[in-house]
Amino acid sequence: MLRLSDIHFRYPKASKPAIAGVSFELARGEILGLLGPNGAGKTTLISHLAGISPLQQGSISVNGEPLAQVRNKNPACIALAPQEYAFYPSLSVRENLQCFGSITTTKNLSARITRALVFAQLEQFNQQQAQTLSGGLKRRLNLAIATLSDPEYILLDEPTVGVDPQSRAFLLEAVQQLAASGVGVIYTSHYMEEVEALANRVVIIDQGKLLRQGSLDDLLAQGQAVLTFAQIGLNSEVVQRVLGTYGELLASTSMQLTQQLLLNSQCTPSQALVALEQAGAQITHAEFGRFNLEQLFMQLTQRSLRD
């Protein structure tokens, strides 16, 4: 079990902490979606986990043993696939794998390289210079390098940025394969549908603070009920006044055909719709459900743009 306890971190000269009291854990074979807007502190957490940035406060342990000690024994126990193409562009695919694969140990290097090539389906490109690969292949190489040292946990920092749908589908399958083989995966992405499709558990942070964590189902179940509707006959001010007692009407633009009402816990969707009709509205469309991950994320992290 990988456990982060009460992590705090402040960059030199920064007015606010980058991380303020974040704790969560991850079991092997589990995929944890680490979500947060830009500047939320995801990359800082990843840096701590990857051993790049030292901890200021708090602790990280693997199976109860401090991460530093675990790293001393096995530096590659937590592998990193950074956002950037973290390899040498002038080297071939195989040379890159050889280069990173031999940093910690040269034991079984050839077998590990072959396995990584097969895993990322890069066999036919293994002699190709990395800088000449397509965006999707580069992402696959980035992932393949991270798997070279048989890590217990793997940190995937936005692994699908800039790839086509086919490559994305491949990468998502690959991540599922990794988890199925017993690797714990921390997956950061701004694509919520990816996290919804992959993650067993989700951690949402913002401005260095932990906002919500739990299984995806639990989190979505905690989300407020939302009524999405379209009506004709009432202007927005009247709609706002009518529905004010039933919940919070989310802001919408004049271009949107539908509006969303976050229902108060004691109100039902039919009560709100009846109230609208009684006020003179003609309901043309209505649907009811819980927030999806993106809506929950937006609700928790607010809609204001970030730095």
Added chain:
Amino acid sequence: MLLALVRKELLVLSRDIHGLAALFVLPVIFIIVMSMALKDVYSPHVDNLAWSVIDKDKSAISSTLIERWEKGNGTPMGLPLDWQRALREGQLKYVIQIEADTGNALAHPEKPDHPVIVLLTEPGLDMGVFSSLRAQIQATVTKLRVEILLSHLPADAQLDSDALNTHYWVNTERASAGSRPTSVQHNVPAWLVFGMFFVVTTIAGLFVEERQYGALNRLLSLGASPLMLLVAKILPFMLINCLQAMLMLGVGIYIIPLLGGDALSLAGINYLALLAMLLSISIAAISLALLIATILRSQAQVSAIGPMLNILMAAIGGIMVPTFVMPPAMQQLAHFSPMNWALEGLLDVLLRGGDLASISIEAAHLLLLAVIAIVLAYLMFRIRKS
């Protein structure tokens, strides 16, 4: 649209402080340094060189000759006991030896059967200065001889046409442990040092690329420490520097003669001292490169600042012009250039027959620089990492 594009370019440029510094500040520094360093290169100062005299003649004429030379070239140093060694090691820049019977020979209308004045210079003396000294002493001797002949000889005396040709009178040579030094012997060490320090740009470029691509973070995550990452760059680039040295020495020895030039000679040199000097230069150059690499942030900065820094160090350090033809202030500044320590050390070995003891100070300077640069690079790396 053009206006908008131009405005955009100016805006982008204005945000690149380091790039602008490279474009404006460095050329200004470059112009100042080069102008000062090259100020006297076309009329080299030979009047402040350390010199001495051996007067075996001790005649009135030899005294006059010395007196006249002193007027243009300053007071001579007392002749050290082991003056040959002082000359070989460059402590004395030149020695004028006036042979016995010079006074009589100069007063005699016929040409002498052997040179009467010997100008001995240190092996590392710049070719231009060497030629200037030779011309100056030939002129001084000629003038003195003409004056003597005009005052002593009858008006109808017949003079041999060669009698005034001072090529017969003055012999010039460089003191050397090995073979006679040539321009190749002078140029190869200078440009070897220049070439070895060019790893600054290469290392800094690779390091910045490694950082930008995230490969550095990946290596750190695999347990490589900042110090290990820095030290790992030293060995491969030392190999590069060794190959550079072999190539450049090889060109001097084998290629230059094929093109009609003098061959570089390594005869009689201390190979251990040469190796020690080359390794010291290499370690210093690489360490400096690592420091620069941890400071610079982009490829644009590396490609602008790296070569410029190299040229400045070369200009200050006596690679482009010998330090002793520089103004005194520049000569002082030269002592702070790593390229100067490197060049002087190599000249000690290749021209002055220096051994390990001879190069110890230059090598120590270079190694101290390496230690300081590595420590600073390490600290810089850690600051950037966190």
